Amino acid sequence: MHWDIVWNNFSYFLIGAYPQGPLGGLAMSILLALGSIFGAFWLGLGIGLMRLSKRPYLKYPALVYIEIIRGTPLLMVIFWFYFLAPILFNETLPEATSALISFIVFTSAYIAEIVRAGVLGLPKGQMEAARSTGLNHTQAMLYIILPQALRNMIPSFVNQFVSLTKDTSLAYIIGVNELTRAATQVNNRTLIAPMEIFLTIAVLYFIVCYVLTSISRRLEKQLARYQARGK
Amino acid sequence: MQYQFDWGLVLSGEYREWIIQGLITTLKISGISIVFSMIIGTIIAVFRLSRIKVLEWISLAYTEFFRNTPLLVQIFFWYFGSDSILPKVVKEWLYKQDFEFAAGVIALTIYTSAFIAEEIRSGINSIPKNQIEASRACGLSFIQSMQYVILPQAFRIIIPPLISQFLNLTKNSSLVMTIGVMELTYMARQIESYTFHGFEAFTVVTLIYIAISLTISIIINVYNRYFLRTIRY
Numbered sequence: 001m002h003w004d005i006v007w008n009n010f011s012y013f014l015i016g017a018y019p020q021g022p023l024g025g026l027a028m029s030i031l032l033a034l035g036s037i038f039g040a041f042w043l044g045l046g047i048g049l050m051r052l053s054k055r056p057y058l059k060y061p062a063l064v065y066i067e068i069i070r071g072t073p074l075l076m077v078i079f080w081f082y083f084l085a086p087i088l089f090n091e092t093l094p095e096a097t098s099a100l101i102s103f104i105v106f107t108s109a110y111i112a113e114i115v116r117a118g119v120l121g122l123p124k125g126q127m128e129a130a131r132s133t134g135l136n137h138t139q140a141m142l143y144i145i146l147p148q149a150l151r152n153m154i155p156s157f158v159n160q161f162v163s164l165t166k167d168t169s170l171a172y173i174i175g176v177n178e179l180t181r182a183a184t185q186v187n188n189r190t191l192i193a194p195m196e197i198f199l200t201i202a203v204l205y206f207i208v209c210y211v212l213t214s215i216s217r218r219l220e221k222q223l224a225r226y227q228a229r230g231k
Numbered sequence: 232m233q234y235q236f237d238w239g240l241v242l243s244g245e246y247r248e249w250i251i252q253g254l255i256t257t258l259k260i261s262g263i264s265i266v267f268s269m270i271i272g273t274i275i276a277v278f279r280l281s282r283i284k285v286l287e288w289i290s291l292a293y294t295e296f297f298r299n300t301p302l303l304v305q306i307f308f309w310y311f312g313s314d315s316i317l318p319k320v321v322k323e324w325l326y327k328q329d330f331e332f333a334a335g336v337i338a339l340t341i342y343t344s345a346f347i348a349e350e351i352r353s354g355i356n357s358i359p360k361n362q363i364e365a366s367r368a369c370g371l372s373f374i375q376s377m378q379y380v381i382l383p384q385a386f387r388i389i390i391p392p393l394i395s396q397f398l399n400l401t402k403n404s405s406l407v408m409t410i411g412v413m414e415l416t417y418m419a420r421q422i423e424s425y426t427f428h429g430f431e432a433f434t435v436v437t438l439i440y441i442a443i444s445l446t447i448s449i450i451i452n453v454y455n456r457y458f459l460r461t462i463r464y
Contacts, residue, residue: 071444073405075416076437083429087234162299169301173409180303187311195312202300202308209299 002193006200009186013201016177024177026204032096032178033165036103040164041157043104044111049141051116062112069109074167078102082174099171107164114156118149151223158216162209169205179204234430241431246422250432253418254439260332260414261401264339268400269393271340272347277377279352290348297345303406305342310334310410335407343400350396354389355381387458391451398447402440415439 006013016024023031050062069077081102086092093101122145130140172180183201187194240246278290297305313334314322325333358381366376386393408417419436423429 067445067448068441071402071441071448072437073402073416073440075405075408076433076440079416079420079429079433080437083423084433087430166299166301169303170406172303180301180307183304184307195308195315198304198308198312202296202304205301205304206296206299210295213295213299 001196002190003196005186005190005193006196009182009197010200012186013179013182013204016182022177025182026179026208028096028176029165029168029178029180029205030208032100032103032168032171032176033161035100036107036164036168037157037161039100039104040107040111040160043108045115047108048112048115048119051112052119066109066112069106070113074102074106074170075173077106078170078174081105095171095174095176099168099174099176103164103167103171106167107160110160111157114153114160115149118153118156119145121152122149152227154223155216155220158212158219162212162216165209165212166205236431237428238431240426240428241422241435246426246432249418249422250415250435250439253413253415253436256412257401257404257414260335260339260407260412261397261404264336264343264400264404265397267336267340268344268347271344273351273382275344275348276351276355279348280355281373294345294348297341298349302338302342302403303409306335306338306406306410309338313337331407331410331412334410335404335412339400339404339407342403343396346396346399347393350389350392351385354385357388358384391455394447394451394454398444401443405440 013025015027016022018024018027047062047065050058051066053059053062078099081093081098082095085098126144126148127140130144131137135143168178169180171178172184175181179201183197187197190197241250275290275293278286279294281287310331317325362384363376363381366380367373371379404414405416408414408420411417413421415436419429419432422432426432
């Protein structure tokens with residue numbers, strides 16, 4: 001057992017070479033996840049609302065987008081943005097940026113489905129009542145439906161954030177310096193303690209994700225009280 | 232854009248063979264992992280409901296830990312790190328096989344079985360409690376009433392979420408390229424580095440993945456529409 005190797009590199013696992021060098025490790029993973037969920041929320045909200053629209057020129061592009069992205073492995077999406085976008089646009093992106101874009105594009109398709117489920121999950125009467133008080137469709141969406149739907153969606157968003165946090169490990173493949181890459185670097189340098197190193201980072205990921213999962217479970221219980229119910 | 236498309240390159244000859252080989256490996260590793268993860272997932276789910284404290288704890292720890300750690304890390308753990316924890320006999324047997332493939336199967340199986348266990352557990356919980364009470368009252372043991380009464384009903388309900396877990400597994404199997412299993416994504420990368428025609432290779436492979444997942448989601452929809460609503464208690 002060579003737990004001293006893990007111990008000596010522990011700060012590298014947590015924050016990389018920061019403050020002397022670039023930020024990395026778990027901090028980078030979490031930053032990537034936070035940036036991606038922020039972008040994916042807005043993109044996913046837009047696409048989810050397009051998917052709910054009755055106008056075919058909004059509905060079908062959203063449907064195709066969702067089906068394509070959900071049918072493709074994340075790794076494929078990452079490769080598309082990292083290797084193939086430069087061919088099309090004649091411009092290379094830094095690894096972290098193209099990983100961020102891939103995560104946003106990938107997660108937004110799942111968020112769009114959450115948004116759709118959240119809006120469809122509200123009782124029909126909410127929309128009808130809002131329209132009958134004289135609000136138009138956009139206003140009713142904005143002031144009545146979305147505030148309720150989004151609140152109900154919070155647990156699903158947190159779950160999506162958990163899987164996104166796990167998915168940030170894939171950024172390792174194109175060379176982003178996050179936790180999994182930090183682990184493989186240390187492993188390649190030392191070579192004698194792979195079990196200890198990978199177990200440690202598994203536990204690090206676990207702690208982050210488990211805390212988030214617990215929060216989501218608690219929120220689910222609390223929010224259930226305020227739900228508008230149909231008959 | 233100075234990129235010459237050459238679709239014939241990927242769709243014929245040697246490189247087509249590579250893609251077909253990759254597809255076969257993807258289907259093989261997914262198929263094997265599906266079978267094993269169903270078995271382990273069912274066992275873990277039954278543990279959770281067994282009312283024996285130790286088994287419940289094992290099951291809870293298993294599902295929570297493996298669902299909350301990234302698959303990639305698990306793959307690396309089994310590929311690089313399993314050397315010091317597996318017994319010698321198992322190791323020797325594994326090294327005689329294709330070790331990359333075996334490590335991939337182990338990681339995919341364990342990761343997916345944790346999700347499957349949760350699906351099965353929720354399926355079992357959705358069966359009314361009096362079913363198990365009645366079957367116990369008939370004189371069946373816990374295992375027997377699970378086997379003959381509860382599980383057959385539970386599986387019918389959870390077939391759609393189970394199938395979508397299988398689909399996730401198939402997509403997740405692309406990660407085993409990192410340890411050198413020559414599946415679909417690995418082959419696409421390979422063609423890219425041999426020919427610099429990555430665009431065509433990635434398009435073809437992406438379309439294959441989408442075709443697999445669309446087929447499966449159509450099956451789920453048909454099942455939901457025609458079979459699920461006939462289930463009554």
